[in-house]
Amino acid sequence: MSLFFGQLIYSSFPRVGFMCLASSEVPMEIRRAFMEQVVYQYWDSYNPPHAGYRAAYLRQLSPENTLFGWMYNDEMDDLGRSHIPYFVCYYLEGFLQTVHLENILTCLNTGPVAPLPRQAFPVTLETLVIPELGNYQPARKGIAIPSAIREQSYLALDRQELLGLFVPADEEEMATEVKEESNDGNDHLLKSWHEGCLESSDGQKQNMPTSTIAEILMELVSKPIGIQGAVLVSLEGQPLTVPIGMDENRVLILAGTMLYLARSVHEELNWNEIETISVRGQEGHILLSRCNPEVFLLVKAGKALTGLLEGEINRTLKKVKAQLNPNESNEINTIEIDETQVNSNSALKEQSDFERKSKIKYRGNRIS
Structure with a gap:
């Protein structure tokens, strides 16, 4: 049969x-x-x-x-x-x-x-x-x-x-x-x-804080600037987070096509890294931005001011990168804090030296 x-x-x-x-x-x-x-x-x-x-x-x-x-x-x-x-x-x-x-x-x-x-x-x-x-x-x-x-x-x-x-x-x-x-x-x-x-040879698997990243993406989509969907995708074009506002099959097609375009530009023009691929039409925007060599942010938006849209996406990219690379983020924050303290201490020292060296002057006749 x-x-x-x-x-x-x-x-x-x-x-x-x-x-x-x-x-x-x-x-x-x-x-x-x-x-x-x-x-x-x-x-x-x-x-x-x-x-x-x-x-x-x-x-x-x-x-x-x-x-x-x-x-x-x-x-x-x-x-x-x-x-x-x-x-x-x-x-x-x-x-x-x-x-x-x-x-x-x-x-x-x-x-x-x-x-x-x-x-x-x-x-x-x-x-x-x-x-x-x-x-x-x-x-x-x-x-x-x-x-x-x-x-x-x-x-x-x-x-x-x-x-x-x-x-x-x-x-x-x-x-x-x-x-x-x-x-x-x-x-x-x-x-x-x-x-x-089930596991790699060293028994470890790269972890990604998907719940925190999902909140970051939801915050981006909820902003009243026309963003309709967002998702993180891998280098193979597969969704790494649950797509927001987009069908999974559409994510696979869009991400795969844009990653193919990025690879073609890299090979034809010999560019080192492609940071963003953007497609804009009368109905809206599709942007694919690089978070790290293995992770990309795919965003779908309606009609929106380009500068405002890019600004919010860049802000979101920084938050996502901080979650993907927490050690690097901590090092940057530590350096910024140390530099702030050094600058603050230098300013206080200069002000103290100035006050010590300056003479206090009063109007009127000298009191003898």
Whole structure:
């Protein structure tokens, strides 16, 4: 029995940057769930997996909606950047049955069915037919699903639990964690991973005070100067904070396009660093400003005075930079305080010397 699936792909495409592509039958809410519960869940732009890494995943959003596919990190994009994620995802609509799960696990083991159109854009994705039990020539290598995970998946399905698994390739030692809860609408995840895949070799991960930065961005958007949206994005064009006033797909497209423009200007004109990319039209402004080499501020504004808009954005950039680089900010503040104290002490000393050396004079005759 062949199965019919919708297709989703997320990666960086030539001339447009990072985008999520989907076939027409995939609803918008499923596309958002794919980005939030698969891409953002399994890809960390601050701590990407090693080159050549690949993994398989299965995510049951509800009893009637299932996502599964592969994640690859083994290519470079058209800008020459490494660590570019490539997510291939198939969407099954309808109640997941045992025969469906068997075919899905076999498909994950075999590999993607259709060729991956990374270098061609625009791309039209169509409904995909997967032959029964993986009787096809895969476009890329799949992931071997251990028999223990298969059995646990079948048991979880029999208990009417929502499935979730993530299996990296070429890992000899795996730990399996099964979360068993009642089917009350919460996610019930079946995950398998190797501990070394969750953290970098030094066991540390770059932390960003997202709550504080979110407050800073909200303060910017709330100012009555026509700013409509703001978000921090990575060098790959992926949102690092929850977008304010902008759809996530729009953020991916705008950030990817503007970062591509910045890279092109850098290469063609041999400029060292691009501080800001600005697009202005009759309807408003789009600005991408550099916070540090890895983080950028994307701002969308309506009609506003350019000077006032740039002033508020520069003020926000200073606040964000202080949160991203607290040590550097403390050093600057310390230097400023010390210089202020030195200047103040010098002024007091000069005033004291002047008063000591000056003679007090009175009007009138000298009193003898």
